Amino acid sequence: MLASLFRQTHLPFDGDDPPSAAPSPPIGAPSDIPADASAAAVAPPSPAVVEYVRHARARRYLLRVRVDGSVRVTIPRRGSKREAVRFVESHAAWIAERLRDAARVRTARRPPLPVEDVRALKRCAAETLPARLHALAERLGLTVNKVSIRDQRWRWGSCSRQAHICLNWRLIQMPDWVRDYVLIHELMHLRRMDHSPAFWRHVAVACPDYQRARTWLREHGQGLTED
Numbered sequence: 001m002l003a004s005l006f007r008q009t010h011l012p013f014d015g016d017d018p019p020s021a022a023p024s025p026p027i028g029a030p031s032d033i034p035a036d037a038s039a040a041a042v043a044p045p046s047p048a049v050v051e052y053v054r055h056a057r058a059r060r061y062l063l064r065v066r067v068d069g070s071v072r073v074t075i076p077r078r079g080s081k082r083e084a085v086r087f088v089e090s091h092a093a094w095i096a097e098r099l100r101d102a103a104r105v106r107t108a109r110r111p112p113l114p115v116e117d118v119r120a121l122k123r124c125a126a127e128t129l130p131a132r133l134h135a136l137a138e139r140l141g142l143t144v145n146k147v148s149i150r151d152q153r154w155r156w157g158s159c160s161r162q163a164h165i166c167l168n169w170r171l172i173q174m175p176d177w178v179r180d181y182v183l184i185h186e187l188m189h190l191r192r193m194d195h196s197p198a199f200w201r202h203v204a205v206a207c208p209d210y211q212r213a214r215t216w217l218r219e220h221g222q223g224l225t226e227d
């Protein structure tokens with residue numbers, strides 16, 4: 001897993017060596033970058049965590065995601081910051097995937113909570129999360145049939161067609177505004193069951209700060225995703 005975190009991806013720079021003269025990319029990259037990397041469903045990483053470094057000997061833009069969640073972009077000799085920003089934007093999906101890997105590595109390194117603490121947190125989640133979800137649902141004019149608090153390993157929440165919303169007890173450990181985004185995300189699945197641009201428009205209306213919340217989840221969400 002660590003090897004994939006530090007895998008670098010290369011794209012030839014316009015005006016640099018012709019493509020035929022460029023060395024072939026390392027195995028596995030960039031062929032694993034999806035063609036629709038800039039799809040609307042994938043938010044670009046927050047600019048605050050992207051570091052741009054100019055390197056006189058670099059001949060290509062290089063992208064690296066570190067295990068701490070920071071992103072470093074090397075700008076080649078004849079490259080520009082603008083081009084580098086575009087390079088990052090066009091690899092948003094690849095970066096998001098590596099950020100999730102990095103978060104999983106960080107979680108694996110963290111010692112587990114004592115059993116009693118987990119029990120207390122789960123109790124607190126069962127007491128507070130359903131009420132918060134129902135309050136948000138009411139504000140948004142939506143009806144939830146059932147709420148369950150679960151111990152999901154890789155998901156923050158889920159929503160079924162029967163309007164049954166499952167929430168991860170770990171949601172109570174995150175800031176209120178991020179937790180609210182996850183709850184709103186699941187509620188918006190009552191309007192649309194997919195992650196289409198139309199779905200994200202619903203989310204944006206109900207939670208204008210959702211991009212910032214998604215960035216927070218990528219950086220601190222321990223590799224869990226909203227479903």
Ligand SMILES: [Zn+2]
Nearest residue numbers: 185195226227
């Ligand atoms: Zn979803």
